Amino acid sequence: MTLTDTPSSLSRFGRLMVDRPLLPLIGLLVLLIAVLAILNPGVLSMFWAGNTLKIAIPLAMLAACQTLTMLTGGIDLSVGTVATISAYLTATLAPLIGVPPAIAIALASAVVIGLVNGFGIAVCRVHPLIMTLGTALIATGFLLVYQRYVIATGVQIPDFLLWLGTGRSFGLPNSLALFIPFAVLIIWAQRRSGFGRLLYAIGANEAAARLSGVRVWQVHLTLYTLSGVIAGVTGLLYLGQIKTASLSLALPLDLPSVAAAVIGGTSIFGGRGGYGGTIVGALILTVLTTMLTLMQIPEGGRRILFGLIILSVTALFIRLTERN
Amino acid sequence: MRRWFDANAWTLGLAVLLAALLLATKLIQPGFGVSGLDSLARAALPFALATVGMAIVVLAGGIDLSIAAMMAVASVTGAVLMDGASDGQAAFIVLGVLGLGLLMGAVNGLLIVVSRVPDIVVTLAMLFVWQGVALLILNAPGGAAVPWLRALSTGSFPGLDWLPRAVVFLALVTALIWLPIRRAKLGLRLYAIGSDPLAAFRSGVPVGQTRIIAYALCGLFAALGGLSVTMGTGIGEPIPGPYLLASVAAVVLGGVVLGGGRGGILGPVLAVFTLRTVRMDLTLLSVDPNVAAIVEGTIMVAVVMFGAVLAARGRKG
């Protein structure tokens, strides 16, 4: 309660974790890379670094959706589906109607899904988890119908998406050209825009935000629409990276995107965290996945590990914040 | 009498709706009969069992997002162990899988009570854990089910053609497990912690313990649901179907209030059959199955949205 608390070393560490999650996170990342280097000497190279970045970027972008929604105490489990739909629409519509209209339709459908999520969460007050799962289910149905009824004359992946997804310049992946401005914008907006601040305010204390005159539904509606747009754009990038249009393209990223944000120090209860930590979290997960693959841990083991990470980090977070 | 009628008006309405839908089915397809009923019941069985499990936790004021993943674990465990097992061994395997279900549910409940992390977050994390466990046990659909188990939910009884075995199976297990609980003090306690945890605590209800039991029961029904998947297909399915959303929607449509305390088990079960019948009718009208899935999904989401609005009203008033 007072300023003159004499914290134990444990609670001091806890405070550091809560206040500056970036430092210990980067430490963890370096540690993981070191372990990887010991497990498999010679794996570290400029090429490996570039590749890791390339794989981490779509994950980090979807994790932006989780970070922003989690700041308000929400979550968006439809991002994988939205990204998949956006990619599939672009790839199959481009040969029919040209690249720009195809992308426009792809992003428009991402907006629609986001709006539906926003409506259910903001106006009907459905729990974000249930709502986004539901829209994902419906949207997948639409995708399947689309796939059956629209005779695709073939798949065309726009050149600039290929350049963005797979190209390299100076040894670094071109996707950084999209990601760096994106990350800068998000990190700027979370602290220096009114909208970003309100996300923290709602997550920290929705009743207090309301008493301060914030109409919470407006923020939720905007937020989930924005989340849809980010997921849609990520789908385009992922299409350029994977180079095929599949009906389950980005679905495997759903769970890791939540895990990346949680590991990055964003509280699933809202009000704490930020995108900086999430980026490091996405890198940690990517390196961890490489490691698990090297150790031949199957997919099932990976899911268990991710689930346990989410649970234990959240439980730890509750302990740390209650102590203070 | 009148009071009973009032309290069960929603369930009765659902029953009437279901009857009307079945009648409509008969009109759409005059050939609809015993085999149609049987396939409807078999398709609905895993959904119905998941819904009963979900209804119990929701009545007790919680939610279990990991229900479909627990079903997958039960399904693959049963199928893997039964592959090559004798009939007698299979009986023990079934009991073991049910025990596993209770255990998984109890783990969920225990983690919620001990970690003080909200139920929705714990069961989301456990959703991934149980999914991983299912994949570790069986990487792709496989395994087998012994014939007597498959026979439990297939066909009907001689002389009672119109009564599918799947319905009898569902009614029996639900009645055997739920009715004694509902009659006992445990049933009151489950409703009490869902309705008003503070008043329950003051009335001497062990709130944490009751919550763990609610999740364990949910796990038990998830295991039954998982076994019914294996009964239906003859193999274990490591990738869970859309049982989570379907069970939440059926629970809401069945008159159970999200937040707990109000509703019963029969309503949600009738809701499952209603939703399944809608889907079947769409198929009979030769609507594309994917379009039918969209319609069904939209109905489910709309139901959940409606339920959330009602729950928010209830909190205010």
Added chain:
Amino acid sequence: MPDAAAVLDATGVAKRFGAVVALKNASLQVAAGQVVALMGANGAGKSTFVKILTGVLKPDAGHVKIKGRDSTVASPAGARKWGLVPVYQEPSLIPDLSVADNLRLADTAIEPFRHWVAELGLPGLAPDAMIRSLPLASLRIVDLARALALEPAVLLLDELTAALPTDLVDRVLKVVRAQADGGRSVIYVSHRFNEIAAICDRATVLRDGLTVGDVKIEPGIEERIVEMMLGGAVAAAVSAERPVKPIPSETPRLRVRSLKTGTRLTDVSFDLHQGEVLGVVALEGQGQDELFDTLAGNRKPSAGTVQVDGAPKTFAHPADAIAAGLTLVPGDRAHALLMSRSVRENIAVPLLARVRNWGAIRMRDEAAKVDKAIDTLQIDTRALGEVRRLSGGNQQKVTIARWIAKGVQTLLLFDPTRGIDIRTKRQIYALVRDLADQGAAVLFYTSELAEIRLACDRAVVIFNGRVVDVIDARDADEATLMRAAYGLTEKAPA
């Protein structure tokens, strides 16, 4: 005073929550055949004491003995085993179960319950009626009848008669008295002197977490009890005498007429003028919470009107109230603060609330406004990172600073000085006066009666959801206010 035959004997009970000391040294003795009133003004520690007696909380020190055996229990079920059965202010019945199921849940036999329900005046109560469908008065009767059916050695009744119609009150009081006459013991927590005079043998009075008196109930005892609840404060002269401003005659800033919200706020009317600080005095639960919530747009009233500068207003959302210049500092800081965020972010929230302010923040502009507010309130700036790490006083200043930064027109302060240090309290009085002098209007509810003289121009006294008195600050000594708050001086409001 310690009674050898005491059925319940609580001695030296202490309890603190973090830095807040709720109980220092509370004691209570109840003998067989007695009804003992437990009294205390707001914040005296009464509700904490009740929670400890009934096993909801564990005391830090002291003991509770029932029939000579230590019953410092850790659960309500445990308390019941020892023979103490409470009836709380909020009925502890499960809304979604029937009356009969509620009895079964708490292992209560139905026959004695039926007897008591009939005795208490509800013979027609159906056992299969849903609790949710019953009116509040019936719920209290059901709760009491359930407790009586358990034949408790000690019955604890917490504000039992609130929201009961008069005829039921009479029956309830008769039954409670009969319990004691039959040799059982009753602890009667109440604000109502007439009821206490009617049925109680003794009264135990709490002040600031201490038991300050244990008196026999006899005619004229009210004055002594009021004195005990006030303590030395009566004698202490109020040093800060201010000239009291005449009430201006133009349209009031805020005009409230016949406002009714929920079950507690039944009919409140008053005017609040520009440049005025209007105090609100009320015992706990007399409708003041509902009044402030309604004026802040956080709850909808069921009847009555609110006018701001002569124009009628209805608020569907706090944003509407804020647009009309009505800004609330709620009583519980946890409801107002973003605990995990910085002081600056906390203060700036209202500046960003509107959609048109969602874009880039003009950081300099914001910093200037925030700094000015921090300066005005002298907020300790050593721990700006997270509001949860500030002291209570500084936290309270942050909740006020939010509206200073935005610009104050009508400030609704709900017990802003509760649980904070004396220096900060003084700063808040000075601030409130300054704001009024600069043309703001302030509605100031306080649980500390002495503050009315220190900060206000007038005070309205609310009892049972209605304004029972309007007192000029010059005449607002604590004894007067206390008597008025207990409804002892009730007169028709002007």
